Amino acid sequence: MKDSASRRGAVAVVLVGVFASSLDVLIVNIAFPDLERSFPSASLTNLSWVLSAYAITFAALLMPGGRWADQSGRKRAYLTGLALFTVASACCAAAPTLGVLVAARVLQGLGAALMMPSSLGLLLALFPSERRGTAIGLWTAVSGSGAALAPPIGGLLVQLDWRWAFLVNIPLGVVAWFVGVRTLPEVRERSRSVPDVLGILVLAATVAALVAAIVQGPDWGWGGPRVLGLIAVGLLGGAFTVRRAFRHPAPVIEPAILRIRVVALGNLATLLFFAGFGAMISASTLFLTGMWDHSVLRGALEVAPGPVVATVCAVPASLLATRYGVRVVGMCGGAVFAAGGVWWAVVTDGTPDYAASFLPGSVIGGIGVGLMLPCLSTAATLSLPPERFATGTAMNTMCRQVGSALGVAVVAAVLDARPGVSGYHTAFLIMAACGVAGGLALLAIGAERGRIPANGTALSAPATGRTV
Known part of the structure; x- marks a missing residue:
């Protein structure tokens, strides 16, 4: 084990990459009006690829990135991804044309797809086995807060210029890369095979x-x-x-992994819950800026309490999940998250009243997110052997991205058909339904526990249901 200062530096390096790659999925959304002014000749469809290129590339390459990290080494994969992500951020900030910006966003997605799968495995290697709950709590808190804090952070940065949404990644990435070269441990699969x-x-x-x-x-x-x-x-x-x-x-996807009930249900729960999470982020921001006509900056700051509460709750929730099991804590998290959506659907209306109607729902939903996130990551990865952590993390992150994209798309379709208050109430109820569905998927895990060894053969063993 490295000395304490070196270990803290390594943990910080991993968390910087996790936060940045999660943040950049959504941070550009808030800068869309500024992009329209910078590229006035571009159509809305072409501009939308600035948002879509990153999400599509990120989701598509997660599984290949995870397999490569397991086989070639997680430190190598993580630092390669961090370097690509940082260089791509500089290209985005300096992009003279829309085509260059979209191409740079693709490169950013490639870097993120290498960083995210290897990050959890590296983080777990930096903690003793009895503190893995804390490690997972940190990882989920930072990755979840990166996505959830994208609107307020983006809202602040675009007050200067939309290019600052990318410039902020450069000094963080450069410092993290140099520290990571010195402090990160190398972890790779013991037995290599020719990839498919x-x-x-x-x-x-x-x-x-x-x-x-x-x-x-x-x-x-x-x-x-x-x-x-x-x-x-x-x-x-x-x-x-x-x-x-x-x-x-x-x-690239081993059937033995998905034969483990905990892993399969954990990924299903992730897909369902993040559909609700995507619905929450898009519907709440659009409600504040569209229905209540708040400015982009004000709306971005008004959604911030939810992500802050979620970040604060994530580490304690991970410790609770270690003690009482992901099915109990996850079901509670899904129910609380759903309660936040129901609150918004019942209490909010066309009259702005942030403190009495919107803020309570945001806090309630944030508590649910904080309870749920570590349970999802634990269920989807911790039953795997260490040499499959990157692959398992990649699969779980892919489910996050696909689920979030589904949630955003469903909200867009609902609001297009019903643009008034009733449409937003429907979107909030969709958020609630997805939260309950994700919690029920975790509850279905039961007391079964599975693990696959290095050779990929699935094993099942009884468990108490208190740990996963």
Whole structure:
């Protein structure tokens, strides 16, 4: 174990990358009006790719990035991703044209897809086994707060210029890279095998097609040929990936991982809950700026209490999950999150009253997020052997991204059909339903516990249900 100062530096390096890669999924959304002014000749569809390019690339390359990190070394993967992300941020900030900006966002997504899968495995290696609950709590608190704090941070930065949303990554990335070279431990899979290159390419294309269909559906039309074509590509690619998983000796998605009940249900719960999370972030921000006509900066700051509460609650919630089990704490978190959505659906109306109607729902929802996030990460990864942590983290993060994209797309469709207060109330109820569904998926884990050893063979063992 490294000395205390070196270990703290290594932990900080990992958390910086986790926060930045989560933040950049949504931070540009708040800068959209400024982008329109900077590129006045660009159509709204072309501008939307500044937002979509990162999300699609990030989601599509998570699983390949996780497999590469497990096999080639998590330190190498993390630092490579951090370097790419930092360079891409500089390119985004200096982009003279919209095409350069979109290309740089793709490179950013590639860097993030290398950082995120390796980050949890590196973090767990820096903590003794009895403190893994704290490590997971830190990871989930930082990754969740990165996504949730994107609107207020973006709102503050774009007051200077939209380019500051990218410039802020550069000094953090440079310092973190140099510290990481000196302090991060190298962790890799003990037995290497030839990767399934074709499977990796097909899976990346499959996820990219599905996420692109979800993200662009509101603009392109859900029944349009482009969206239907992307969905068809995704379905065919998914069928090929499943078939390949059972035939290739080293598939990108190992069936043994998904045979573990805890892992499978943990990823299902993540997909469902983050659909509600995406609905919450988009609907609440649009409600404040659209229905109540608050400024972008004011609306961004008004959503901040929820993410702050979630960050504060995440580490204690992880310790509670270690003691009482993810199914109990996760179900409570899903129910509390849902209560926040129901509060907004019942109490808010067209008359602005932030303190009495919006703020309580934000705090209640934030508590639910803080309770839920560590349970999702624990369920989806901790039953795996250490040499599969990067792959498991990649799968869980991919479910987060796909779920968030689904939630945002559903809210966009609802508000397009019903732009008034009733539409927002429906969006808040969708948020609540997804929270309950995610909690029920964790509750379904029961007392079963599974683990796969290094050779990929699934094992199941009884457990008390108190730890996962």
